[in-house]
Amino acid sequence: MDKPRILILGATGQLGHELQRSFAGAGEQIACGRDTVDLANTRQIQEVVRKAAPDVILNAAAYTAVDRAESEPELAAAINAVAPGVLAAEAQRAGALLVHYSTDYVFDGSKTTPWSETDTTHPLNIYGQTKLAGEQAIQQVGGKFLIFRTSWVYGPHGRNFLLTMLRLGRERKQIKVVDDQYGAPTSSMELADATRSVVGQILAGRFESTSQWAGLYHMTCSGSTSWCGFAREIFLQAGQMLEGHTPEVLPISSAEFPTPARRPAHSVLSGEKLMSTFGVRLAGWQAALRQVVTQLSA
Numbered sequence: 001m002d003k004p005r006i007l008i009l010g011a012t013g014q015l016g017h018e019l020q021r022s023f024a025g026a027g028e029q030i031a032c033g034r035d036t037v038d039l040a041n042t043r044q045i046q047e048v049v050r051k052a053a054p055d056v057i058l059n060a061a062a063y064t065a066v067d068r069a070e071s072e073p074e075l076a077a078a079i080n081a082v083a084p085g086v087l088a089a090e091a092q093r094a095g096a097l098l099v100h101y102s103t104d105y106v107f108d109g110s111k112t113t114p115w116s117e118t119d120t121t122h123p124l125n126i127y128g129q130t131k132l133a134g135e136q137a138i139q140q141v142g143g144k145f146l147i148f149r150t151s152w153v154y155g156p157h158g159r160n161f162l163l164t165m166l167r168l169g170r171e172r173k174q175i176k177v178v179d180d181q182y183g184a185p186t187s188s189m190e191l192a193d194a195t196r197s198v199v200g201q202i203l204a205g206r207f208e209s210t211s212q213w214a215g216l217y218h219m220t221c222s223g224s225t226s227w228c229g230f231a232r233e234i235f236l237q238a239g240q241m242l243e244g245h246t247p248e249v250l251p252i253s254s255a256e257f258p259t260p261a262r263r264p265a266h267s268v269l270s271g272e273k274l275m276s277t278f279g280v281r282l283a284g285w286q287a288a289l290r291q292v293v294t295q296l297s298a
């Protein structure tokens with residue numbers, strides 16, 4: 001395709017920001033924030049997609065406040081469960097490719113080896129339940145779609161664990177961080193670049209039929225750690241940004257840090273399907289962190 005029209009939803013979020021960078025030059029971008037399209041409003045979604053007449057829809061918008069979702073289940077469901085189905089129907093109507101993102105929190109964390117796409121889902125919280133329902137709504141419509149389940153997303157922009165740690169690191173001598181939840185920190189930059197690579201292959205006509213590529217994939221940085229391990233690596237790599245205020249990181253258990261939403265103990269995802277279908281593997285989480293820290297330090 002010569003100059004595809006690329007509609008990016010959730011453009012102000014951490015992934016949306018990086019998708020705009022990564023897809024620059026890949027086609028004609030139409031980037032929308034919540035002010036242009038409210039995903040809780042079906043009519044607005046339909047109007048915006050029909051007006052944009054896209055070839056590709058990148059949906060980086062979501063209700064991502066995991067703890068708040070426990071007290072706002074209807075709003076979380078409207079954005080995470082209903083809207084993806086509406087987008088899928090609109091994508092089909094337009095003949096567009098829909099790219100959507102889901103979460104490691106569709107799993108309950110009971111397995112200590114990496115989860116594959118065929119493993120049984122069992123979300124422990126409302127956020128995970130609504131994201132799973134969103135996956136199912138898209139799959140029900142079918143057609144040209146990609147769902148990328150990712151995890152522990154952070155990057156140079158937006159609200160995330162890295163930026164919170166850097167702020168706390170300047171303010172405190174000690175920081176207590178949960179050490180019994182394991183996952184793969186994934187940079188928004190890696191996630192966007194991997195998406196660009198996959199979408200590029202599809203638009204270039206690498207596959208003979210949709211059934212060869214459409215579906216659900218795990219897309220995270222390689223390797224794994226705990227939140228505590230992630231925090232320690234942040235201070236190791238970004239210490240120079242804190243003007244000598246590097247704090248001590250103290251491991252605590254989830255029980256010592258109660259939150260409204262339960263989280264899985266082990267939600268590392270296997271990237272084998274992404275690798276075997278598209279030949280795409282994201283960087284190791286420490287290398288990806290280095291890239292983000294370098295950008296923040298520049």
Ligand SMILES: NC(=O)c1ccc[n+]([C@@H]2O[C@H](COP(=O)([O-])OP(=O)(O)OC[C@H]3O[C@@H](n4cnc5c(N)ncnc54)[C@H](OP(=O)(O)O)[C@@H]3O)[C@@H](O)[C@H]2O)c1
Pocket residue numbers: 010011012013014015016033034037038039040059060061062063064079100101102103104131149150151152153154158159
């Ligand atoms: N963050 C993580 O750790 C994580 C982990 C696993 C999966 N994911 C998934 O990865 C994707 C990207 O996440 P992210 O970290 O980039 O999220 P994010 O930084 O929280 O950004 C979410 C975006 O969605 C927008 N949004 C929220 N409610 C909306 C509504 N009603 N209508 C339109 N837009 C709305 C936000 O707009 P405002 O800026 O106006 O609020 C923001 O632009 C999501 O599908 C998320 O579920 C994230």
